[in-house]
Amino acid sequence: MITVENVSKSFRTTESDAPVQALHDVNLDVEAGALFGVVGEEGAGKSTLARCVALRERPDRGSVRYDGLNTTTLDGRKLREAQSQVAVVDSRLRPERTVAGNIAAPLERVGVDGTRRRQRVATLLDVIGLSRAAAQVPADLTPGQQRRVSVARALAGGPALLLADDPTSGVDADESGAVLSVLDRARAELGATVLLTTSDAGVAGRVCDDVALLDHGSVVESGNLLTLAGTRGSRIADELLPSVETSPSEAARFDVVVDVVLVGFASVGALLPEAGSRFGVEIATIGGGLTRFGDTPVARFRIGLRGQRADAALAWMAERGAHVTHTLCGLRTVAA
Incomplete structure (x- = not known):
């Protein structure tokens, strides 16, 4: 269970002396094993919220709790241990390495032996549907296939939480479904909790169990998608x-x-x-x-x-x- 309690975050910019409020008293509950979507327009605060949940940013106020543990009080080794349970999908692949090599890179860094590394890579190649592309390099793949490799690389270490910030950006409609399917398999088959952010409510509607609508840094609506479908005045339902x-x-x-x-x-x-x-x-x-x-x-x-x-x-x-x-x-x- 991930609990976001009254989280606020602001930044200073070069354009103004006044801080920009990116998040304002945000509250969310993400159940373990869920595929949770945060929906909002550009500038709504989705990426800032994602970084706070992934422990890459500290909120100015409020807390992010993992199974009751207040992560905002952690530092040093304890913070690094908590961060190691979170993986962020990074679309930048190493162009000189094969598909299998890109997925194996996080395992190499932590010293996983060759046999176990190859087994894990084989499992993830199957999850993303690219077993036959193991020896290819990223330039040989479509944008959607490259994004699937990025997801597999993030999953290599077996994280408890997978963070996918706008995972279908730059991927055409024909391939976005395959990317979302990989996120769904990560939750269903690998046991990861998945937090997905997107500006397209349709993306959340295809795979998410629960959603939250973020507007100018505040959560204005949240809940189970099927419940929201029948809720009078639901902005998310009206769009979907x-x-x-x-x-x-x-x-x-x-x-x-x-x-x-x-x-x-x-x-x-x-x-x-x-x-x-x-x-x-x-x-x-x-x-x-x-x-x-x-x-x-x-x-x-x-x-x-x-x-x-x-x-x-x-x-x-x-x-x-x-x-x-x-x-x-x-x-x-x-x-x-």
Whole structure:
């Protein structure tokens, strides 16, 4: 468990005598074994927060705790020991070394013997899907493959925490999925806790369990992605969920028009038709669409209902996990 408690950090710049507040009273809880995403625009404070969590920066106020240990009080050998449990993905590879040689470099520095080093490198090459590229040099690889090698190198020493600051920057959309898949495997197969920062909420939506939205150095929203999906007013969910647009003339055809979020295979696939059949009402999808948060299907639909028991149908759906997030017309008794 990583706990960030009331962390604030400021810097002085050459442009101004006044310090720039990079972080302001930030609080986060990152569960062991989680893949946690910090989302925010450029300049929101994501990299500063990442450096504080990785013990590369000391906060001005507040603390970063590892399993209850206040790391901000550590120095000397104890600080170095704590830092050794954290690996930061560095995209700069040594051009003269092979893929295997780049991954092996951290192990060589700490004196791991040849047999164990080769075994570890082989395992990591398999994790990143580049076993056949072991003898190639970075120049032979695509940007996405190079980034995967960088992740493997960071994982070489078996860190408890892997920090990936904007891991898909400079990687095209076709290859970014493979990079994110490696981070997911690092968590699932190697037991690392992964902290990912990104300016693209879609990146977090593809692999993260929990997310926090950082805005001008403050956390303005945080939680489990699937929970946020059905939370009214969630900025993260609004960015990740399909947009819904309907013409007034189309909406006017129905007695009730609402926006609804459905999470999970059963809800997305069966809840609307079952509600229509059970209550004898017509339910039509008139806007929205389907996406995925990780492996879980999530839909935001604008639906129109026609029939005397439309409100009862929506209440029944809400009892089974549907989230009514916005009412356009007609709904009288169903709470969001």
